[in-house]
Amino acid sequence: MPTINENFLKLEKNYLFINIAKKVNAFLAENPDAPLIRMGIGDVTLPIAPVCVEAMKKGVEEMGVKETFRGYEDSGAGYDFLKEAIAGYYKKFHVSLELDEIRVNDGAKSDCGNIVDIFGNDNVVLITDPAYPVYVDSNKMSGRTVIYVDSNEANGFAARPDPAVHADLIYLCSPNNPTGSAYTRAQLKEWIDYAKINQAIIIYDAAYEAFITDSDVPHSIYEVEGAKECAIEMCSLSKTAGFTGMRCGYTIVPLALHVTASNREDVSIAQIWGRRQGSKFNGVSYPVQCAAAAVFTDEGLKQIHENIAYYQENAAIIAKTMDELRIQYTGGKNSPYIWLKCPNGMSSWELFDYLLYEIAVVGTPGEGFGKNGEGWFRLTAFGDRDRTIEAMERMKKLISK
Numbered sequence: 001m002p003t004i005n006e007n008f009l010k011l012e013k014n015y016l017f018i019n020i021a022k023k024v025n026a027f028l029a030e031n032p033d034a035p036l037i038r039m040g041i042g043d044v045t046l047p048i049a050p051v052c053v054e055a056m057k058k059g060v061e062e063m064g065v066k067e068t069f070r071g072y073e074d075s076g077a078g079y080d081f082l083k084e085a086i087a088g089y090y091k092k093f094h095v096s097l098e099l100d101e102i103r104v105n106d107g108a109k110s111d112c113g114n115i116v117d118i119f120g121n122d123n124v125v126l127i128t129d130p131a132y133p134v135y136v137d138s139n140k141m142s143g144r145t146v147i148y149v150d151s152n153e154a155n156g157f158a159a160r161p162d163p164a165v166h167a168d169l170i171y172l173c174s175p176n177n178p179t180g181s182a183y184t185r186a187q188l189k190e191w192i193d194y195a196k197i198n199q200a201i202i203i204y205d206a207a208y209e210a211f212i213t214d215s216d217v218p219h220s221i222y223e224v225e226g227a228k229e230c231a232i233e234m235c236s237l238s239k240t241a242g243f244t245g246m247r248c249g250y251t252i253v254p255l256a257l258h259v260t261a262s263n264r265e266d267v268s269i270a271q272i273w274g275r276r277q278g279s280k281f282n283g284v285s286y287p288v289q290c291a292a293a294a295v296f297t298d299e300g301l302k303q304i305h306e307n308i309a310y311y312q313e314n315a316a317i318i319a320k321t322m323d324e325l326r327i328q329y330t331g332g333k334n335s336p337y338i339w340l341k342c343p344n345g346m347s348s349w350e351l352f353d354y355l356l357y358e359i360a361v362v363g364t365p366g367e368g369f370g371k372n373g374e375g376w377f378r379l380t381a382f383g384d385r386d387r388t389i390e391a392m393e394r395m396k397k398l399i400s401k
């Protein structure tokens, strides 16, 4: 009989969204006609941009013709046409990338989880609390010790490094899921300095960079001096371009990023990450990469920003409602998430049940993202405009009662 990886037994038994789905299903069984509005799961609702559809169609047509058909992609790291498009996009932020620093993937979640493969299990892993659950789960699955740094009301849900604490791997996400907070250049510089002192590596998740509007919030950690020597960046087209059902993202591992192995051998992180991916990943489909490259054309960027502007307007509507109700929140700006303090001292799950049963609105209890999420609640701006307005009207009536 095989043994199993018993680290899996130590994971939280119920994944947050499974719990939510169970509660919503029970509510709908009791109230089948309830006009439910879902503002919980962070999935997009607008279709992908027309330029992406056209590029994908063309890619599919090419696959059906002998002369242009493509099988396995040689490197599995992404076609140069897409990597060049990504590098061109980073130039807009004055970040220069070599094509060998970019690896295309089927979405950021895979690489957020897979990157742990290349690091030893004895590393001290520092994760902000609350956080996107993949960081914690993927490290716990491989038996690592995770330590937490508080993101809370006191620091505006933008955790800062504690010089008294040592870490080897540091997960940062900005703009943040779930809290909507975003690091300024100066705040990121503090983390880079901390990483350098600790000889640590930052795993930086920029999945929501396209929502940034403030000029002092960087789109990429590499906009900040010194990051190329200590940070890996992960990004995704899921929220940027509505690719949640298309599946495409990319990871940047700077060629300057090196560590020393126990035998004193100098190891390039890009090289061992490439080795890992070469063994376990065969690349992203050609038509999807064609669509992804179209995102970064002038027309593509114009079209995706029309969708982002729609979500940003939803976020502004939610934020305005919170202002009117005098409910404290972070996010809404630079982010599609509004992270609000549960009114009247309610717990996260109490507010969840209250909104579900009183006004048929579904959000996400902050407690599901970590202990500092208790007493907080996440609403997303990815919904339909009319439903967002309707949900906020219902909330105003309920809370101001």
Ligand code: PLP
Residues within 6 Å of the ligand: 042, 106, 107, 108, 109, 110, 112, 132, 173, 176, 177, 205, 207, 235, 236, 237, 238, 243, 244, 248, 249
């Ligand atoms: N990172 C963060 C912070 C996210 O919120 C998500 C998705 O919700 C992802 C990464 C993964 O996105 P995908 O796998 O769709 O690229």
